[in-house]
Amino acid sequence: MDKIKMITPLVEMDGDEMTRIIWKMIKDILLLPYIDLKTEYYDLGLEYRNETNDQVTVDSAEATKKYGVAVKCATITPNAARMTEYNLKEMWKSPNGTIRAILDGTVFRAPILVKGITPYIPTWTKPICIARHAYGDVYKNSEMIVKKGSKAELCVTDENGNESRELIFDFKNSDGIIQGMHNLESSISSFARACMNYALDQKLDLWFATKDTISKKYDHTFKDIFAEIYENEYKEKFEAAGIEYFYTLIDDAVARVIRSNGGYIWACKNYDGDVMSDMIATAYGSLAMMTSVLVSPQGIYEYEAAHGTVQRHYYKHLKGEETSTNSVATLFAWTGALRKRGELDNTPALCDFADKLEKATINTIESGIMTGDLYLLSTLENKTKVNTEDFLKAVNVKLQELL
Ligand code: NAP
Ligand code: MG
Secondary structure (H helix, E strand, O other): OOOOOOOEEEEEEEEOOHHHHHHHHHHHHOOHHHOOOOOEEEEEOOHHHHHOOOOOHHHHHHHHHHHHEEEEEEEEEEEEHHHHOOOOOOOOOOOOHHHHHHHHOOOEEOOOOOOOOOOEEEEEEEEOOEEEEEOHHHHHHHEEOOOEEEEEEEEOOOOOOOOEEEEEEOOOOEEEEEEEEEHHHHHHHHHHHHHHHHHHOOOOOEEEOOOOOOOOOHHHHHHHHHHHHHHHHHHHHHHHOOEEEEEEEEEEEHHHHHHHOOOHHHHHHHHHHHHHHHHHHHHOOOOOHHEEEOOOOOOOOEEEOOOOHHHHHHHHHHOOOOOOOOHHHHHHHHHHHHHHHHHHHHOOHHHHHHHHHHHHHHHHHHOOOOOHHHHHHOOOOEEEEOOOHHHHHHHHHHHHHOO
């Protein structure tokens, strides 16, 4: 069989620990035998980030802007313990944060569903894809403890030095607390466009919700910006694609999500997305089955797994012990990126390969071959727990049946 040709390279961002081991196995077992793989390689492993003063992260994001599609391995976000472990020059920032800031993107997370792993909400037969607005609100706030007898006001000084004031609260009878937060028109607009582009890309309805009845300026502005961008730029495209934009109050949205069958994108304000994405991930069963894609308003895509570097398994691996780490989300990051590259380059063979590799992965698990995390959850009667590498080899067997 001839290997599948690629026209434009993928930006490949390698990473850390167990996921770095899995990364190489996926390439060796499932990609290189079938594809004439073209990538521009960036080593985002912590050692090389430290060596380059994190320049490699910036370079990889710039390359993503240039080529349009990247695939990323999970990476360590350094903390105090990592400073010593890797003898770091600085506590380098989260690569995901750096890349997201450069691409101005929105992260979409969706679960991979397989027979035998039933969501805690059994009516969720289709994935719920969560989009979190990752800028501002309570994550960039200012807070103060206020003493009894104080009066707190919001005060805005315009460029000419004129002040406008709004009373927050007069703390006559008690000590208290206050919080100030902001968001940007530009950031909310980018978020809205990223969500609407992704809804078109995936042919899925888009839901958005805020508390605009209570927050008549702050949350209402989110609602208005979404509505205006939808009316002016997306309404016709959505109608042509047969999908819907649906706005409701956040509490109504939560109630509807629980009653739904899934199969839509749920755009969330920053805090809602933080909370709801953990709830959705847990409800679908396993973090190791959660994919993640960063989409910029210009239509640049960066695919990865939602989980981290699976440190505990890596230390076992280093001791020479067998691991049974789930590679599915990392594998789907590759298939997502290859399919998108195929779409952009108009190389259907690449898209077809990505589809078949995903199908082979799901078939493998549904035939009862799975890693330890899924083995604990699966309700299949005949199931076998396999190690990290044997799982990928089993997927390869199924893949060959499909090719
Ligand atoms: P983690 O890597 O997501 O793993 C937490 C636990 O979840 C694991 O110990 C394991 O549970 C289970 N798990 C996660 N992924 C799994 C998989 N693929 N297969 C089987 N089990 C899986 O989170 P962490 O250990 O808290 O973080 C490790 C490092 O990852 C940190 O340095 C953090 O900075 C980084 N991180 C990176 C990203 C990213 O790059 N996007 C995201 C999150 C965290 P058991 O131990 O019970 O088997
Ligand atoms: Mg959270």
